[in-house]
Amino acid sequence: MLSSDLVFLRPLEADDLEFLYALENDPTVWGVSDTLAPISRYTLRQYLDNAGADFQEVRQLRLVLCQQDTKIAVGTLDIFDFNPLHQRAGVGIMVLGQYRRRGYAHAALDLLLPYARQVLRLHQLYCTIAVHNRASVNLFKVAGFKKVGVRREWLRTADGWQDVLEMQHLLSN
Secondary structure: OEEOOOEEEEEOOHHHHHHHHHHHOOHHHHHHHOOOOOOOHHHHHHHHHOOOOOHHHHOOEEEEEEEOOOOOEEEEEEEEEEEOOOOEEEEEEEEOHHHOOOOHHHHHHHHHHHHHHHOOOOOEEEEEEEOOOHHHHHHHHHOOOEEEEEEEEEEEEOOEEEEEEEEEEEOOO
16 A cells, blocks of 8 residues: 555545545636536446556546545545556646645655556656646645646636646656
8 A cells, every 4th residue: 555654545445425526526626627517426426436447448547645544535646648658647636625735745746656666667757737826836846846848828717828837757767
């Protein structure tokens, strides 16, 4: 199991329905998750029924981020857009609002990096972060991700268009 003193990462389980429902239906994060409308419990149940599919086949993996002491699910860590030829994948972290700024996302990234290199045999991870999301930009910088570019007017928001940073971590270095 991927575990530290603060957190552990585990696969999705059948009883994660209500947790996912709360996470996926938080309108404050829809702008970065490409969501435009609430997701039903029925749709999430179907997703959970297929969540155990092989990473190599579906090219994505969602892990639940849990507090070590209480075992409460506080967020998710997603590995997506896996490319086996180029040995790379995207990474995203979502933490429920009431659990943010407690070090959980940082601890999850600390667990992910050696796992991605040693177990998934990835050469690199990348992420895309809204430039105004300073907490996420700093999180990934501290974890060793480097800024490699900016996509202009990439995210549409209620206030107009927002740029995003592209960041990358070469795992072999």
